[in-house]
Amino acid sequence: MALFTQSFVITLFLGAIAAGIPLLLAGLGEQLSEKAGVMNIGLEGMMLFGAYTGFLAAWASGSPSLGFIAGAGGGVVVASLMALLCVRLGLNQIVTGIALTLAAEGLTALLHFVQFSRTYPRLDGVAPLPIWPLSEIPFVGPVLFNNNAVFYLAIVLVVVFSWIYRQTHLGAALLAAGDKPAALDAAGVDVMRTRAMAVLITGALAGLGGAYMSIAVAGVFVPFMSHGNGFIAIVLAMLARGRPLWVLGGALLFGGSLSLTTALQVAGIDVPTDVIQMLPFAMVMVVLLVAGRKAALPQALGESFVRGAR
């Protein structure tokens, strides 16, 4: 049977998007958080908790839309702890982030055990929103213009964040919160509020990314299902050098690499699976070598802000 049919190629591209969108959402969030000076290592936990709350709401209500909202809300719940502990109380951001991730893993596994471990309910999927007539274009149409609402939202967010960072006072305040928080404070802007807001938006985006995984991609929730995507998103955000478009490129590159590895395996390419499986990570390393050399992180990244402290 011929392998590279139109439907096979379209499925590969859709697979790349399915893998890339959660990374894009979480990566945009992490980028925002880092710009404001908060290293959000708890991203994985926010994604996982969003995956759980999103799935729970979608399953209980029968509405994927409510599920996505609940997923974002779940991410905000975890992020609010991050904001309280790191921004307000000034605890170590790395340690707090790891602790929140571990707590989210344990809690979601426990909740899953109580609710779903005997029945494993599955969702029917998310209906696409075709953009006619673009959706009729061969290959490109079914992939880019016949997708679900979260996909379009993620793409729009790239543009919105680019505009905020370049054109608005809010963007300038975020940059100052990460680079010169004392200067921002002297200018009369509340540094803690700025940072807390950034962390909460990060939580919403990571939670939405997690909900996308459980509702739109897998259609099921299982423990630990975020599977390290939060950490990959952190890497993408750091490589993107503050540019949302680069996060988009990195996420699609990683998702595309995953699809390519599947295609190579299905085609029976005579290369050890381990080598093929390295492809997405090797791609990231290449990007790191090319782009990361000039990467500049905010000067106050990871440092808690104490008013008046030198």
Next chain:
Amino acid sequence: MKKWMIETVSSTALALALVGGLGTAALHAGEVKSIAILTPEQGTDMGWNQQGVDAAKAADKATGVEVVVAENLGYGDVRPTLRELGEDGASLLIAHASGYNTAAPEIGAELKIPVAIVDSPDKLAAGKVADYTASGHQGAYLAGRLAAKVSRTKVVGIVVSGEPPSWNNMSVAFAEGVKAENPAVEVRYAVIGPAAYSDAAGGKRVTETVIASGADVIFGQGNGSSFGMLQAVETTKATDGGKAYFIDVIGDKTSIDKGFLLSSVVWDLTPVYTAMIEDLKADKFGTRNYDIKLSDNSLSLLKTKNVPDDVWAQIEAIKADIIAGKIVVEPKYDAESVHKLVKAVQ
């Protein structure tokens, strides 16, 4: 005075050594009061983890030994849990995940407690380490014969969430079964990712791709990720417009099936754990590997309503031939064998 001190210290040291030695000897020679099993995910996954927990509990009933279950430990460092269970008095630590193969022997040696690990047949150590690389190859061979019989598109797929030896073994046997039934049937193979055991999203994504490549029967091996595979089969039509079917491994997902579960290579590790406990009592632990097989029903192929009766009768006949030794299915644990065979089948 000096002589008295030397004698006292020597006597005390000798006494302690004897007590310790006797204690250890007693531990190895029969006083098996409790064992502990550690699993990376919950024992309710209708697969690997549940089989481990259920079998340990069944072995508990069969041997009268108390079983302590430590589940949902994840895939990270389990040394603290191993140490805690060992210090709590477990006479045997069953590390039910290939990711625990380094930590378990290490802590076992530290606490002088025997450990059982998986996927490491060459690490046997008398009194210390036993391996139970369960070989479901006979059942997987039957699954391959079944898949080739029912496939309409004449393309079947294997999706795995990693390449541990026991799964390679079943992948090889499945492909051999397909080839034996109908050499014209193509086998397509894809690994979700390195140790992607809980990657349900990846499971669905990869399975959709394999179905789009023409497969209408998917032989899936994964823990949590197998639910993503099942979901893909339920929501994706085969390239001929008909249903795609799923063949699971280790557990029985009949209770949550929506009409797409064709079969499962079901394992029962109860005889394995029971034999381990008996060997521990007889001071023979770590002197042999443990296995599952069709002949004692520790390995079986699940009959679902989606398998036609006439096809099942043929499968039963093949099973009888395997048990009788007329068909020999050799275990092959390395990934290279899988890749070679899949290419050969194509």
